[in-house]
Amino acid sequence: MFVRGLKRKCFDGEEDIEGTLAGIKAIPSYNLQRQSLLDMSLVKLQLCHMLVEPNLCRSVLIANTVRQIQEEMTQDGTWQMINTPSTGQASLDRLVSTDILCRSSREQAEGKHVPGYSTFNKDFEGDQAQDSSENMSTTSSVQPPRNLQSNVWEMENPQENKGNFQKSLDQIFETLENKSPNSVEDLFSEVDNSYYDLDTMLTGMMSNTKMGHCDGLETFSSPPTTTSNSNCKSDLNELDHIVEILVES
């Protein structure tokens, strides 16, 4: 399983060495474990909708677990809430919903519903037989939501970046409610496109042979310099090309 690189020392009793220390160290250890459980769950959810036929029961259970962790983090104040100027929803409404976690970024960008298991908010009885074959292939090649990628990236500093994560979630909510192209543009404008995609991150995790928690987090936090360099290089090449054309003319 790809998740081998992630921290194994969750709540499992025998492996929790830190938990046996006297009170003072027990609390941060619990937060760390909770955080890594949240990370693991979000990654699982992303993989859910990358499948051709995601398991709805599994997705719902994982999403409920994520919600539960977020609620607890909200209650004990590790989750910083940012007041948005919007509708005055109850704070719990901003928590991640099943649909959001399992939507693909392409759907959000195009604003259309892809029939089949990639989203489960469309009633496609009757359509499914016809559409499923054409759309299943699209579904499997769709990239995972960039928002969640950047959020996972930000998990390395949970305390500082909770605000950013929360803000992204609010934007997702607004996007889904409005379903207008403009708000989607706004949504993506704040995302740094040089972040590596999920595949690279997972590859990094798989090649990570150490099992320690810190190593798992390191994988999340270390940027793939090759990718960003190649982006810069291609930009430079383009620039050279343009300059060439200008000079020749």
Add this chain to the structure above:
Amino acid sequence: QVPVLRPMDLMVEATPRRVFANAHTYHINSISVNSDYETYMSADDLRINLWNFEITNQSFNIVDIKPANMEELTEVITAAEFHPHHCNTFVYSSSKGTIRLCDMRTSALCDRHAKFFEEPEDPSNRSFFSEIISSISDVKFSHSGRYIMTRDYLTVKVWDLNMENRPIETYQVHDYLRSKLCSLYENDCIFDKFECVWNGSDSVIMTGSYNNFFRMFDRNTKRDVTLEASRENSKPRAILKPRKVCVGGKRRKDEISVDSLDFSKKILHTAWHPSENIIAVAATNNLYIFQDK
């Protein structure tokens, strides 16, 4: 050339006699034949449909828990079964560990249950995995029709139809996994769906576990046994030796430690002959049939 008759070995080929199509949007988890032998039901994650055997292009929707807004979805249907004698009664279980008993005479769409079975949560055992391990993977009526049995990740529970607030019996299938839930969540084993079965007289219940183990519980004597379905450990006609998992401390000679269990060898499906003591156990790609001596 004149065709010639050639004798051949018997070939067995399964072909569908009828196909009941296009009524389910989500994965089908259960089918259950009704005691009237005219109808049956099929259940997916969000809906249950009633079919007539003779009509393949039409079904009646009898349960629909799909929310208007899918963002609000927090619970799915996990299993369903008709009552063995009352053709209007059925039960379905959910991913939140609840069972609903419905009566089809009350309304066409059985969105309101006649009975609701749920056990209050044990606060001392609470964790982030509490909900996942409470998800019911199988529900079975007893042959008498007086009890239902449910299987969740760590236990099997027997409920009296007349008592909705808690089960009358709880059996620990593999409680030693309780301290391993995070690892089992990581490798997805925590989502494995085990079935459970009654014997013909409703005195013994059986369910599967990992490492090709399966467990039987005698409801009267309260004794239980762990057996293994594997080629290495049993020749045909040999008596199965009881197995034991060592949970800590010194491991005895025949015991196996929790960390040595093979989680890829899971027994999810078992069956018990309706009147004889003959059981069928599915272990990965092998089917074992055992009988009482």
